[in-house]
Amino acid sequence: MDTLSHAISSGVALPRSSSRSSPLLCHGFGSLNFRTRRTHTRSRVFAEIQRNQSIDFNDPDWKSKFQWNFEERFNIPHLTDVFPDASTIPSTFCLRMRTPVSEHFADGYPSDEEWHGYINNNDRVLLKVIHFSSPTSAGAECIDPNCTWVEQWVHRAGPREKIYFKPEEVKAAIVTCGGLCPGLNDVIRHIVITLEIYGVKNIVGIPFGYRGFSDEGLAEMPLSRKVVQNIHLSGGSLLGVSRGGPPVSKIVDSLKERGINMLFVLGGNGTHAGANAIHDECRARKMRVAIVGVPKTIDNDILMMDKTFGFDTAVEEAQRAINSAYIEAHSAYHGIGIVKLMGRSSGFIAMHASLASGQVDICLIPEVHFNLHGPHGVLRHLKYLIETKGSAVVCVAEGAGQESFVPLNNMFVISRFSHSNFDLLQKTNATDASGNIVFGDIGVHIQQETKKYFREIGVPADVKYIDPTYMIRAVRANASDGILCTVLGQNAVHGAFAGYSGITVGICNTHYAYFPIPEVISHPREVDPNSRMWHRCLTSTGQPDFI
């Protein structure tokens, strides 16, 4: 087993910057959550961690201490942390000067001091925009029991006036890891285009994820505007993706050998854990390298962000499957359509697709426990739907009915193989090459149990099962994701030139921000069963509690 896989399966947290450890809060929680969770929602390891927070709310200064601590945690790592004397040059990114003056910038850089298009390093974006006046308010996220308003600011993304890399000295690499997601090509394309606008000539793609740094016979792919011009017209990744891969030290050796000093990493929480470890290792070796992530996860399970790219497209595409299930069910005598959608630990796609389609009667997500059997179970409700409506549609997320914490660090490994009354499928303990748990097929299970149930009660039922997951993942990005990918790709390049490393870029309250990687991957973002959105979904489906 390689080091990465070992770290994942043994629950050993990969190295993180010690400066980020906090006396006040544990990692990953911008706020305590005093919501009273309904008892049938999945018990969470981090709910326990939250309860153990040690903020003394009797301290009159707790709010300013909290804010100070928040600022520390969300401070974005910079090359000057390691190279205090690192020199800058005026930015070569200026939209008034689109054509490079000279091939080699011998006459200086085409910057324009008068152009008001740069971001000031002190610009901030407000992370939370609702002032909850009570912890009982729907979806309330409160820091203290009184729900005191505390502003939480994160760093605004975008081009800076001074840059820390000379474009002609840059060798930039892009790597795409994990599973596919609509929009990967769009992001690759805009990273390349933006790098070229800065004046970078040496741009390469690393094939097949982190494996491309080590596996024999996988050669770098030279990239240019010409190469990437039309890649967004199809789904997938021009560079290929993979799970698993070499140890971090080997990746960093490879960066050194290849002379790569900017690495753009497109991937989910696993990939970002890797990117952060690469960043830490580069710092430890005093390498002047910028490692910048762009969150890619169709599951939309990255913290702090409004959404991740590909999610809108996935929801749109999922609706087609739901519509087919509806047509099948509606056209059959006692028809029941079951659609399984992606969502390893988060039910965002299932919830949003159910809401969008308006054709779903039962939406099942990992965050909310349910029984299949019994007087309040899903099957009894299906019988009611068949009796009253004549047909029914079920939309289930792949991680529903199964414990599904992603073992990113030792906090979450605790629950990895725990048993719960609401785990419907036998666990296999199998993991994929990246250490992710391989689930049983909840869709097939529900299909089989539904058939059996109706057979046993002597009611005819025509059950159809649709699993569109890989069809959804492979499509090209829709218009709104295309725009999101464009902005994220551009901002990733701006972040690297600005000298930041160990950061990722996301959309936050419709604005774009840079985050330190550990803060967005400390655990997967999940649907809050007390949120207005889940309540809206329940209103739309009309489903009861299945407990």
Ligand SMILES: Nc1ncnc2c1ncn2[C@@H]1O[C@H](COP(=O)(O)OP(=O)(O)O)[C@@H](O)[C@H]1O
């Ligand atoms: N904790 C970790 N530390 C370092 N690398 C990791 C970690 N978890 C996953 N990786 C690596 O990141 C890549 C993608 O991870 P994976 O979980 O498959 O997808 P995703 O990034 O979409 O979550 C794989 O090459 C895997 O080896």
Ligand SMILES: O=P(O)(O)OC[C@H]1O[C@](O)(COP(=O)(O)O)[C@@H](O)[C@@H]1O
């Ligand atoms: O079959 P694969 O390629 O391992 O992918 C399955 C997984 O991919 C996902 O769609 C998303 O995975 P990522 O975290 O890599 O984006 C999950 O919902 C699903 O469990």
Ligand SMILES: [Mg+2]
């Ligand atoms: Mg993942």
